[in-house]
Amino acid sequence: MERLQKVIANSGYTSRRKAEELIKSGKVKINGETITTLGVKVSNGDLIEIDGEKIEKEEKKEYYLLNKPRGVISSVSDEKNRKTVTSLIDTDARIYPIGRLDYDTTGLILLTNDGELANFLMHPKNNVEKTYVAKIEGILSPSEFYTIKKGIVVNGRKVIPTHIKTRKTDLEKNTQIVEISIVEGRNHIVKKIFEAMHHDVIKLKRESYAFLTLGSLKSGEYRELSVKEVKKLYNLK
Ligand code: URA
Numbered sequence: 001m002e003r004l005q006k007v008i009a010n011s012g013y014t015s016r017r018k019a020e021e022l023i024k025s026g027k028v029k030i031n032g033e034t035i036t037t038l039g040v041k042v043s044n045g046d047l048i049e050i051d052g053e054k055i056e057k058e059e060k061k062e063y064y065l066l067n068k069p070r071g072v073i074s075s076v077s078d079e080k081n082r083k084t085v086t087s088l089i090d091t092d093a094r095i096y097p098i099g100r101l102d103y104d105t106t107g108l109i110l111l112t113n114d115g116e117l118a119n120f121l122m123h124p125k126n127n128v129e130k131t132y133v134a135k136i137e138g139i140l141s142p143s144e145f146y147t148i149k150k151g152i153v154v155n156g157r158k159v160i161p162t163h164i165k166t167r168k169t170d171l172e173k174n175t176q177i178v179e180i181s182i183v184e185g186r187n188h189i190v191k192k193i194f195e196a197m198h199h200d201v202i203k204l205k206r207e208s209y210a211f212l213t214l215g216s217l218k219s220g221e222y223r224e225l226s227v228k229e230v231k232k233l234y235n236l237k
Contacts, residue, residue: 001041004028007048010058012094012113027051061114062093063225067217068109074100085109089222098122099185107132107206108214110225117230120237121210127183128210128236129162132190135203139169139176144197148180154192159184161193175202210236 008019008028022028026036029049042048048055066085068074073082074097085097089111098110098118112118121128140148151160163181170176176199180190191201207214211232217223225233 001043003038004030004035004040004042004048005038007042007057008050008055011055012059013050013055022050059093059113062091062095062112063114063117063230064089064091064095064111064222065212065214065217065225066109066111066222067214067219068101068106069219070104070106073103074109085111088220100187101206102188102191102204105204105206106219107204108209108212109206110209110212117233121233122185124184126236128185129181129183129208130185130206130210131163131179131181131208133167133205133207134178134180134190134194134201136176136178136194136199136201138174138199139171140166140178140197140199144199148193148197152193152196154186154189154196157186159186159189159193179207181208 005016005019005023008014008022009016013019014022020038023035023038026034027050028035030040030042031047044057066088068085071083072088073084075084076086076096078084082103086095089095093113095111095113096118098112098121101107101109110121120126145164145166149161149164151158159182161180161182163179165179166176167179168177180193182189190204194201212229
């Protein structure tokens, strides 16, 4: 037997606090009977409904690695009706992306319905390394390169890449391809790093996330993580 609000929260329907509010406002039924007090316990066989919708008990945890295409938004829904990363994955589970990639950024993004792992991986103190490949406008001078390598202040906070190297320089087109690894996850952070040096990012791709890489996945393709990979992510703790 478990408390009703806990079962609702574990189902992924909403948070425990919101579940309590729903119960108090008379929106929740157990086996057809409206419950308005907290503290009621339910068992596996009980039918729980919220506003007439049946609540599925705790979802099986699912983990996906997607090669995000350009022009897809890193969220579950979008008020402008743009394509979302979750719509590319064939599952009924309530998955969501772990962190964000910009609309025009491509590459590796993880999705799951495992809130514990997602929170852990997204927390800045946990130092999960991500590697990006940026095509930039112009060519970094040695001093600009060194400034970024040493650590650059973005919006009042210093970001020190764990790794940076130039992959290719196109003198004719005046562009450069730079590989950069960082552990933090602020929005638009890679673009901001190069913009601070007056180089716009023309293209951005995330190639790795912790020990995970895209492998042979093409744009828009995805795969499930193996049990071993999920354990390894948990062990980054
Ligand atoms: N940094 C960016 O600027 N954009 C991304 O999508 C990810 C990291």
